[in-house]
Amino acid sequence: MYSIIVHGGVGVVPGDKQEAVIAGVREAVLSAIPILEGGGSSLDAVEAAIMVLEDNPLFNAGTGSVLTFDGDVEMDAAMAQGSSLGFGAVAGIKNIQHPISLARMVMEKTDHVLLQGSGAQEFARMMDVPSHNPITEERRAQWQTYRENFLRGDAGDWPKLKALMKEHPEFMHGTVGAVVVDDQGEVAAGTSTGGVFLKLLGRVGDTPLPGAGTYATKFGGASSTGLGESMMRTLITKTACDFMRMGLDAQGAASGAVNMLSNTLGTEAGIIVVDCHGGVGFAQNTAQMAHAYFKQGMAQPIAEL
Numbered sequence: 617m618y619s620i621i622v623h624g625g626v627g628v629v630p631g632d633k634q635e636a637v638i639a640g641v642r643e644a645v646l647s648a649i650p651i652l653e654g655g656g657s658s659l660d661a662v663e664a665a666i667m668v669l670e671d672n673p674l675f676n677a678g679t680g681s682v683l684t685f686d687g688d689v690e691m692d693a694a695m696a697q698g699s700s701l702g703f704g705a706v707a708g709i710k711n712i713q714h715p716i717s718l719a720r721m722v723m724e725k726t727d728h729v730l731l732q733g734s735g736a737q738e739f740a741r742m743m744d745v746p747s748h749n750p751i752t753e754e755r756r757a758q759w760q761t762y763r764e765n766f767l768r769g770d771a772g773d774w775p776k777l778k779a780l781m782k783e784h785p786e787f788m789h790g791t792v793g794a795v796v797v798d799d800q801g802e803v804a805a806g807t808s809t810g811g812v813f814l815k816l817l818g819r820v821g822d823t824p825l826p827g828a829g830t831y832a833t834k835f836g837g838a839s840s841t842g843l844g845e846s847m848m849r850t851l852i853t854k855t856a857c858d859f860m861r862m863g864l865d866a867q868g869a870a871s872g873a874v875n876m877l878s879n880t881l882g883t884e885a886g887i888i889v890v891d892c893h894g895g896v897g898f899a900q901n902t903a904q905m906a907h908a909y910f911k912q913g914m915a916q917p918i919a920e921l
């Protein structure tokens with residue numbers, strides 16, 4: 617039995633964008649269903665779903681990624697495979713359309729787990745990945761406003777940025793992720809993000825780090841969203857996978873992992889989870905986390921905030 621769940625990030629979605637965001641996560645799931653229906657792999661399904669989300673400028677991944685403090689885009693992405701504990705990731709990658717595909721290439725074509733910065737860029741060139749500008753006019757305008765507001769307050773250190781994000785949860789909205797179990801019981805998870813608005817150049821978030829933003833084992837997989845620094849410190853996706861190894865289903869693992877983060881660091885977090893038996897789960901401690909899922913046998917995907 618196959619299942620897929622995707623997320624479009626935690627954070628409040630403005631009223632005028634809600635319909636389009638729900639349609640976006642639904643479209644991502646729909647793009648992966650024919651792959652799974654035809655006996656395709658969970659890795660192919662995760663990649664296809666995330667590519668759709670990376671191409672949708674509403675989400676903070678690929679085209680439409682948020683800008684750094686300096687007005688650039690540096691993206692992070694990761695792909696994980698459960699049975700082999702396979703993991704490939706890129707951090708701080710610029711000017712490409714699909715960071716998730718490059719992350720998969722790191723897993724499949726190198727002996728490394730994570731390539732960052734200029735090395736990741738060089739790897740993209742070697743793999744003949746075409747150049748693509750992911751900065752949209754809308755994101756640039758938002759960046760200008762946020763940066764001005766930020767500079768009008770105190771200097772740009774992280775506690776201030778965290779306070780700003782609490783006031784404006786929409787800052788974090790839009791990271792994307794997908795977790796799939798295919799017909800063979802193979803689990804895969806992927807996550808892709810532009811990071812957080814106004815991050816310092818060189819800041820790497822949780823997304824490309826195993827067990828933080830992305831993880832998969834033979835028992836299940838997970839992709840998280842929220843303030844990356846907290847995900848790294850709590851290893852939230854590894855925690856969810858450990859819960860599944862101990863026998864919890866996907867929903868129990870998702871709820872348990874978010875509770876753990878809420879009870880420790882208390883920052884905003886969301887997670888999507890799939891277990892090897894086809895169960896899907898999701899949990900967040902924020903008002904919203906755009907997500908959609910489909911389990912073999914359902915008439916159509918469920919997509920909601």
Ligand code: ASP
Nearest residue numbers: 788791811821841842844
């Ligand atoms: N986790 C991402 C990061 O900190 C942000 C997000 O999920 O929206 O890079």
